[in-house]
Amino acid sequence: MGGKTVYMFPGQGSQSVGMRNKLGSMSEEQKELFSTADYILGFSLSVLIDQGPDEELTRTSNTQPALLVMGIAFSKAIDARGYRADIVMGHSLGEYNALVHSGVVDFADAVRIVRRRGELMEKAVKNTPGTMAAVIGIDKTKLEDIVEKSRSSGVIEIANFNSPTQVVISGQKEAVDAAVRLVNDGGTGRAVELNVSAPFHSSLMKPVADEFSGFLADFTFKQPRMEFIDNVTGLMENDPEKIRRKLVLQLSSPVQWEKSVLAACNAEAATFIESGPGSVLAGLVKRIVKDQKIVSGERLLKA
Incomplete structure (x- = not known):
């Protein structure tokens, strides 16, 4: 089938205790992702993913780095099966996976960024469930x-x-x-x-936007190596500084997922592959498009 391949990365809600099992037998490169995250965070994220407890994994400051590592580990496995992404996009937190895969942000930096993003989100709603x-x-x-x-x-x-x-x-x-x-x-x-x-993508996140913006300023953002679609506009973006600013806006702005999928189709997307646990995004895309091939990474890795 001609046309472009899209890697799409899921966000929070797709996590579950034991989800590393969905990767099957891991390569050394995949194992290195988890050990790098463990080292940066100063605790064993790997053990939390494997053993829980669920309430700790569901805390957004833990969920975010957990799903970041899972999404990148999935993309390595999908690449190993001969696929290559021409377009990347992610749903909410998944946008950070897309930025890592396209070379905008270094993986280790992304672990630090999403951990802090989660901590700030917890702070924003500490007194307001x-x-x-x-x-x-x-x-x-x-x-x-x-x-x-x-x-x-x-x-x-x-x-x-x-x-x-x-x-x-x-x-x-x-x-x-x-x-x-x-x-x-x-x-x-x-x-x-x-x-x-937490109530992501709502005005309740605005109080921590300035602090997050200041934190992001310390990291290097590069131009994407492939086409990247952002959440805030649902359109292509290749300017590193605009991407940085949109990540701050993304905290309190709606995710334009339907627009993102249509933008990918307008850019000649023929295949959508969900790179992460679950198949939520694959299910959503099936409701938006008719002619494209849609595959969940989980199913692909089992084949």
């Missing part, structure tokens, strides 16, 4: 009305435009819970709370 929920099969106008009604319970916003039939809402727990009830009681759609520990 927040969550996220996927909303499926409800029209945009009705959802906007539900979000508006739920604002009487707290901050709530649309955080991900995932596919024509799925969006994600994010905000303070009481407000998101209220919206979930309204959706599920309405009879036309359904809402499911996500396995995340």
